[in-house]
Amino acid sequence: MLGLTLILCFLIAFPTGILLFSLRKSYLIKHSLAYQLLNLFLGTLRSVPFLIFIFILIPLNRLIFGTSFGTIAAILPLTLVSVSLYARYVEQALLNIPQVVVDRALSLGANKRQIIYYFLIPSIKIDLVLSFTATAISILGYSTIMGVIGAGGLGEYAYRFGYQEYDYPVMYLIVVLFIIYVFILQSLGYFIANRYSRK
Secondary structure, eight states: OHHHHHHHHHHHHHHHHHHHHHTTOTTTTOOHHHHHHHHHHHHHHHHSOHHHHHHHTHHHHHHHHSOSSSHHHHHHHHHHHHHHHHHHHHHHHHHTSOHHHHHHHHHTTOOHHHIIIIIIHHHTHHHHHHHHHHHHHHHHHHHGGGGGGTOOHHHHHIIIIIITTTOHHHHHHHHHHHHHHHHHHHHHHHHHHHHHHTO
């Protein structure tokens, strides 16, 4: 569930973040109305409390997947939330690039595609890795709530067999497992970022 969500997140959010940035810049494809609409959509996804968001998406889940219950039904809300998070990270990383990088690209006669792929993206590789790591950790936390629609996972296990059965050692064990997972994700993210920083 988490793995598929993160794959979909990257495939959708990365180009969405680039599009957000491009819609703001006159040397790319500046379009204020399109930016405002996309900005409003992503902002709405982030603003709705996640538990309520799950329930709101039940009809859409039934339409797309034919079910509103189980692991498959968890993919849509997790993906939409992760896209809203990571697209913002990508946009912000691009906005933080010094103007001199763009000026250099323009002086060399680079077209819009070349500016993005040969000048801007290489400048934010480390930021992309670290922000994706932060997104993955956030989605790991969100995934614990998916037990309300029978998606399974450690969150549901902690609730059913820990809280409801008054087996608190089980809950504590799951908390420790989550801490370990977060530590692994952080370590992996920092490792990849450090590899990029040496190049």
